[in-house]
Amino acid sequence: MHVTFTEEELAFQEEARNFFQNELPEDIRQKRSQGVPLERDDYIRFQKCLFEKGWAGYNWPVEYGGTGWTIVQKYIFATEMAAADAPDIIPFGLGMVGPIIYTYGTEEQKERFLPDILASNVWWCQGYSEPGSGSDLASLKTRADRSGDHYLLNGTKTWTTLGQHADWIFVLARTATDVARRQEGISFLLVDMKSPGVTVKPIITLDGAHEVNEIHFDNVEVPLDNLVGEEGKGWTYGKVLLQHERTGTAGVARTKYRLAKLKQQAATSVRGAEPLAADRNFMRKIAATEVELKALEFTELRTLAAVASGKAPGPESSILKFKGTELQQAVDALYLEAAGYYALPYVPDQYAFDFPQQERVGEGTETQASLRYFNFRKASIYGGSNEIQKNIVAKHVLGL
């Protein structure tokens, strides 16, 4: 048992650190540090940097162009990426549908879709939730009816993150209704967003941002070739993805970086007579959050280590999603607290590059604290709400 890195791991850490320092485009770095919202192209350019380095498939096996990294390498990669304040990797292609396709797809599908996912040539989004199917996903009503050489897709998907940027969407749709269990008869389909009958309607969230969408399918023709795996077995594949979404959303490295940055700001930013770091109450809250975060970091590492050694992940894996999002939100709340009165101004546009400096309100990016705080209430709701996660743990781990 050792907590220290080996020589090889230290060398990899150095390589990753240098990579993010040197290869992350300067304008993206500036946008991140100044709180300028990223555009579609920014995400793509960043992901293409990873692709060129051979690191886009950070989670993929070597045979499909992935890195085949050890868990420690993945951990170092995530840590360094967060420490460089690089953008998040958009998960829908590289993290979600890619693995589903190389696991359950046909050879033809692998050849057709995987290279573009890896190179970020195609932007994917996720079609799971529906207006009537939130936590109870198996109640979904979107239908895909066979009609000759294609399915006719009808229904509405919602909460589709960054669907406004997407080229393709993966959809869970009902292909059979005469089934014993609601989880049966659901299929996993790949749908071109340019198909006639697809409409994207923005949903504005409480922070005023356009991040999620409602997607309507009106007699959309989906070729039968775009079915992944077996017809009617989509629930199984979808669940695997949710599992991934749950571990993926722990976001420990990012939260850790944000907390460290807040601590630094608290020590250096002097508004009144003393820095915020002189406030014992605040610093104790930071310390308590750090402890929980460190615990989660090791919980995640333990999970990954168990999986890497061929064991099924233990009970610790199930808590990643709800604990990870709780901690994200706890850190957001600390930022809000640090902002004081400057949590009030609603000036989302002032961080644009061309916004006149002298008209900016507040120091640094502090007026973003409340927007982020509001926006990230989503974290404990998406990917199966935290209450659902606890139901799952109660049933499958505790056997209740």
Add this chain to the structure above:
Amino acid sequence: MDFSLNDVQLMLDDAVGKFVDNDYDFDARQKHTASDAGYSADVWKTFAELGWTAVPFSQADGGLDGGPVELMIMMQHFGRGLVVEPYLANIVLAGGVLRRVASDEQKTQWLQPIIAGELQATLAFVEPQSRYDIANIATVANPDGDAWVIDGTKGVVLNGGNAELLIVPARTGGKLADSSGITLFAVPAAADGVSVNAYPTVDGHQAAEIELQQVRVASDAVLGAVDHGYETLGAVVDEATLAVCAEAVGIMKTLTDKTVEYSKNRVQFGVPIGSFQALQHRMVDMLTACEQSYSLLLWATMANADGTDEATRAISAIKYQVGTAGQKVGQEAVQLHGGMGVTWELDVAHYFKRLTTIGQMFGNADWHLDKLAQ
């Protein structure tokens, strides 16, 4: 970074685990704690025979070269079994001082019999006024020719009623809470001027208030360098902190398992109470507390074993966690057992009590959070 145990560690894990499962049931434990000594001399002899009392000592001292990881493995099982035998006082505390600073002669005199299971010992590091500051030492040792004369009061000395050897930190220089000017002395409990008021503790263990009045010891009673005992004391207390945290994690997991099991069998309103969602979520929170605590325990243990510069913070982190999450798990276990949870008869109550006293030792949650917030 590597989470795997080596073969020797796996064997130790297996052996101590089996002992707790097969040879140390709750009824026997209750008999041990109700006896005069408060533990079983036979069990202690078994520990020595199995080599467990030798685990953290070097091979040169007749030990097995174990470190924090081995200690963590054993203490988790001791927690699961609610073991009352004084491993912490003898091996971790007294043994911890002796293996670090004792001379060869002192080791022959004190450490060898401890490893052999033939001598009971302890470290008297608490004073009535000291609370959690180990430098807060009012006991004084004044030189008198070649000898030292010690005066002072030691409080809540673990295993104090049984100990034949007391390791006594005393002030040989500096002011009340200075870290310099502390010297460690090996004082036989039978020495003139030592009076021991032994009592049971609420967790089924034993402790004592110890008065030292004009206790005269020779210069060979000094362990390590005069005035420089603080660093040793700190290292030993850190190790002991980790040890009780491992014990606490073993207890928390046991309490969670027992609570889940109970909720499946206890029927009210015609259904097992474990079918109620309100209770299910609370048990998931208990499980989460256990898993998060175990993660921190691994981090702190490895950081301490590898000697990284995070070790001190890591120990404060796990002790804070055990203080907060442990209290939560203990209280919830009692609550979910309903009326049964508050009876002396049920083991759950005794796990809860031990978890509670661990929270009070070696710095409580607030004390460690303050250190982390600095």
